Amino acid sequence: MTRKFLQLHPEDNVAVALDDLAPGTFCGVVLKESIPRGHKFSLKNISIGDTIVKYGMPIGRTTTAIPAGHRTHTHNVRTMLDETTALHFEPPNGLSCTTERETFPEKTFFSGYRRKDGRVGIRNEIWIVPLVGCINGLVRRLAEAARSLPGGMDIRTAGLEHPFGCSQLGGDLERTATILAALARHPNAAGTLIVSLGCENNTLDTFIPRLGDYEGKRIRFLQSQTPGDELRQGLDLLRDLRDQASEDCRTPIPLDEIVIGLKCGGSDAFSGITANPLLGLIADRIVVAGGSVMLTEVPEMFGAEPLLARRCVDQDVFARFVRMIDDFKTYFIQNGQTIYENPSPGNKEGGLTTLEEKSLGCVQKGGTTPIVDILDYGHTVRKRGLSLVYAPGNDLVASTVLAAAGCQIILFTTGRGTPLGTVVPTVKISSNSVLAADKPHWIDFDAGKLMDGTKAAELSRELADLILDVASGRLETKNEINNFRDIAIFKDGVTL
DSSP, rough: OOOOOOOSTTTOOOOEEEOOOOTTTSSSBBBOOBBBOOOOEEESOBBOOEEEEETTEEEESSOOOOOOOOESSTEEOOOOOTSSSOOOOOOSSSSSSSSSSOOOTTEEEEEEOOOOSEEEEEOOOOEESSGGGHHHHHHHHHHHHTEEEEEEOOOEEHHHHHHHHSSSOOHHHHHHHHHHHHHHHHHTTEEEEEEOSSSSSSSHHGGGGOOEEEEEEETTEEESSSSSHHHHHHHHHHHHHHHHTOOOEEEEEEEEGEEEEEEEOSSSSTTTHHHHHHHHHHHHHHHHHHEEEOOOOOOGGGOOOOHHHHTSHHHHHHHHHHHHHHHHHHHHHTTOOOOOOSOOHHHHHHOSSSHOOOHHHGGGOOSOOOEEEEEEEOOOOSSEEEEEEEOOOOHHHHHHHHHHTTSSEEEOOOSOOOOOOOOEEEEEEEEEEHHHHHHTTTOOOOGGGGGOOHHHHHHHHHHHHHHHHHTSSSSSOOHHHOOOOOOOOOOOOOOO
């Protein structure tokens, strides 16, 4: 018999409708009104000012009394994020998985490209990085022309277009340069052509030192304002980079060198029930195997801070976690915005009521392992294990920062659907099977099968196999097939 509803935790006073439910339907209680698919209803009489509990955690406070069997949503529930929550450091006691943990077989390998600096790529591409947005047209033409270059293996060329790099001041210019430098040295890029105009704030002279000790044969530079045909000059440089890349070969790489980014976008009420917990199982498997996992979207940690704080591996990581949360809340306040201006309209239509509810579902992507590091915006991975990365929740900005941090692959869960992809393979995982069926040209994996009786352990093994296929080049993600490969850079300052 198909389930009609789901109570996620014994202490929850609400349940989630798994389909559109009519008044009079018995779901532990008799429903008094229609409950749309993905929305919540009260399991008992709840008084005004009482706490709504989902996942066994508070997700909001009632603004009116809610009799049993009534819908609980934005019309009768408000966030509690304007109430102060004190955080205290508690040393974690290792892994605290609540279900049997799935692991990879010992000595699991994927097939990747070992770079000269020791890092590993899963693609062997040529990236064109503009230092300023006003040369995006040139970068686009170079990328298109490079596809017809003769000889060598089939090496994809991608232009990393963006609108910044000039007329920026202070932190904005710093963030632009930091992100672009990190992407220029990404191990998925066999070679990088860095293109400047010549008069931008983000000059070649100030940018090149950010690259550190780079391999000269693999990074080339083109200044567009120098005399001559810049398109021809650029194609000559791309031809050289392509020749270098054609010499590269995949080799067996231990799984402990994989770096996975975790992201969700266009969430619905099932994201925190299917897709995000599934990613949590994958994150734990990667960490146990010695690999690296990264979680970002700081505003979508609001409301889940106590859970994350308890997982900080030591006092220093805890202090940096608290500072990251506080800095982002200050950013909201300084711009005259309330910190709980979330979920989005699409999230609410899908059944998410408060930011606490969204956050508690969002952070499940990070599994249960300790948090070993906190990375500033644009910084790259330093430790194996689970790291948190400073960035907003915006899908493209957050995906870009994960790529810049060194993620070779991003696992992206979605309940509403999105065609988005960034410069690294972006595995789109649907929270429900309806979306997977409706948008097979967007979605790579259907986590909605969990609601149809498929066991989480079985589905996590399927997803783990898909990740290894993507990493080894045996499978392209839908964003790669569609050539949806965009970047976005966080901006919060003055533009001249």
